[in-house]
Amino acid sequence: MPVQSNLYQAPFVPGGSAAIDSAMAERLLSVALGRGGDYADLFFEYRAAGGLVFDEGILKSASRGVSMGLGVRVQKGDATGYAYVERLDWDAMKRAAETAAQIATGGGSKTPAAARLLEPARRYELDRPTLDLPGIDKRSLLERAASAAHAYDPHIVKVEASFSEEIREILVVTSDGNMVRDAQPLLRFGVRVIAEKDGRRQEGSSGGGGRTSIDYFVARSPEWHATEAARQAMTMLDAVEAPAGQMEVVLAPGDSGILLHEAVGHGLEADFNRKGTSNYSGKLGTEVASSLCSVVDDATLVQSRGTINVDDEGNEPRRSVLIENGKLTSYMHDRLSAKHFGLRPSGNGRRESFACAPMPRMTNTILLAGPHEPEEILRSVKRGIYAKKFGGGQVDIANGDFVFSLTESYLVEDGKITAPLKGVNLIGNGPDVLRRVAMLGNDVEVSDGIWTCGKDGQSVPVGVGCPTVKISAITVGGTRVG
8 A cells, every 4th residue: 555654644535534435526526517527537635744954053943734625627628627625525625616617618517437446556655654753853863964064074164954754645536437546755855054264155965855764864864965065065165267158068967867857858748739839849750859868757766756656637657758869759748738639648747736737747857878988978078067966047948948057066177077166057958958968878867856846836846867968068157268
């Protein structure tokens, strides 16, 4: 069975205070379809979440909260009606169904199919979610991180450590007869430090997590993250001004996949292509990248941050090949876009909460491995940039134009990583960057559970990944010429 928490359990589960069975769901769906809608679904959600922040040697904040509600969606052609409530009594749920039903104003009412309970995949079964653990155990993790960071170097002047956790339990029931439940755990641990020396200040950070338990810290201890954050801050204290201009750029494996996610991945979400607003619209089967490049969106990775057993429309997600050997092969679909393209949904219908309608969203988006050794890639660079860690960025989804800042990067000279750089920005176009992939490493890595994706005001947890990548030219926005 999916993960269950002894302390936090949705009231709509069997035996709960507001239990929803197939008969109750069918009554609500009948109301939702009562004005002639083609399709309707119910999305029940219960979320229990908590967080701790340790700063300046003390526990600065501790939070715990729950949210619960129902979202009702009705579709009529390409139009969607949506309404939600934060109560699960019959009158409130019925009003939400009636409100969503108003998108349809004609035609006879349809009868929903009998709901059949589906068994989802089991990609994040846990013996004990972290929400069930005593707070003192989690505080200890934060204290250990702070101690390790300060011990790394006396120039570390500030350390903040944080721990966030949640369990999100959902129930999706559709008018075509699907009924599926899932309980989704999530944790994220982070350390941020500030180093100061001779009037210079630099920040470093490290974090990770996923749909996992406290066992995460067996492989990546609080001390490991603290040391990594402190190393980054101390290294960047000696950073020199970055060069500017067109340069070769080597992307480090793992988190560099965020560039792919933002500059390319959003353009492959099918709602943009259904509306014709993506750079990739109408290009299925054509070459859109270097022949070295194959890109997948894979929700099946065990315990990864972007992994899901079922999407927020009740569909089982799968590993979707988006680009294969440089050719565009598919988009990421929700129910509406799949219907438009005459396909079945790919399991990418996601939403932030019951208050939001679903849309096509990424899960774990990965540029697959290539044939080259990472050392071979570096040796091939006469003079360029090694991008190790990414910060914030801006992307125009319509054309893929981007600007990304780097929080840790280095100059590469004669095939060797040399001076750390500050003030580095990468400026380019996502599809163009994929075409300029000149070498691709065999060392693909998936990010360690830190990324959250925003789209149309909704945020969802995602994973990114890539191997070492050599791009023949990107415009580097630095602070000195050459």
